[in-house]
Amino acid sequence: MASRLAPKVNSRQGESQCKEKYVVLLSPVGKLKISGCEVGLHEIKLPKMSMLPSGAESSAACKVCEGMEEMTEPLKQCLEWLCAYFCEPARTASLPMPAFHHPLLQRDSFTQRVLWTLLRDVKFGEAVSYKQLADLAGNGRAARAVGGAMRSNPIPIIIPCHRVICSSGQSGNYAGGNLLKEWLLSHEKLQKEKLAY
Structure with missing residues (x-):
C-alpha cells in the first residue's frame, strides 16, 4: 500500500x-x-x-x-x-513490544498515564474495573475519565482496553463492539486456563 x-x-x-x-x-x-x-x-x-x-x-x-x-x-x-x-x-x-508513535501516548496527561498503567499492570487473562484502573493510575475518583481514556486508546489489543470492565462485572462498551470485547476476554480466559494445566 x-x-x-x-x-x-x-x-x-x-x-x-x-x-x-x-x-x-x-x-x-x-x-x-x-x-x-x-x-x-x-x-x-x-x-x-x-x-x-x-x-x-x-x-x-x-x-x-x-x-x-x-x-x-x-x-x-x-x-x-x-x-x-x-x-x-x-x-x-x-516478544519485543513495538514502539508507539501516537500524539496521545507522547504527551503527559491522565489518559496517557491510564493507558501506560493498563499496559504495565493488567496482565493477560486478567480484568480490572474502571474504578480499579483509576486507583492504579493515581486518581480513584476518575473512573469516568478512565472510560474516556479507553475510548481514545489508539492501540487496542496491545494496550488491552478490552480488559477494563464495569464494577458490576458487565463487560462495558468497546470500540470494536461488545462482541469483540467478549471474544477477546473469552480467548484470554481460555488460553490462561490451558496454560495452567
Missing part, C-alpha cells in the same frame, strides 16, 4: 515528519488495519463484529493481506505480537 505523510507528531527525539505505512492483518476476529512509521505504531483499527467467529479458538491463524511490501520494524513487531496473541499467547511475554 502506498505511504502518505502524516501530520507532525512529537516524538522523544523532538519534532519529526513521518511517512505512515499501513498493513492489514487477517485475524480470527477479522481484518485489523495497522498504521505506523519508522518510529512506531500510530493506530490499530478494529473490525466491527456482527457475530462471533465460529471455531476461531482451535483454528486461529493470522496472515497479512495488504501492505506486506513496505513494512517498518514497528509494524513487523506489531504483526508478530498480534499473531502470537491470537495463536500462541504465551509467546507475547517474550
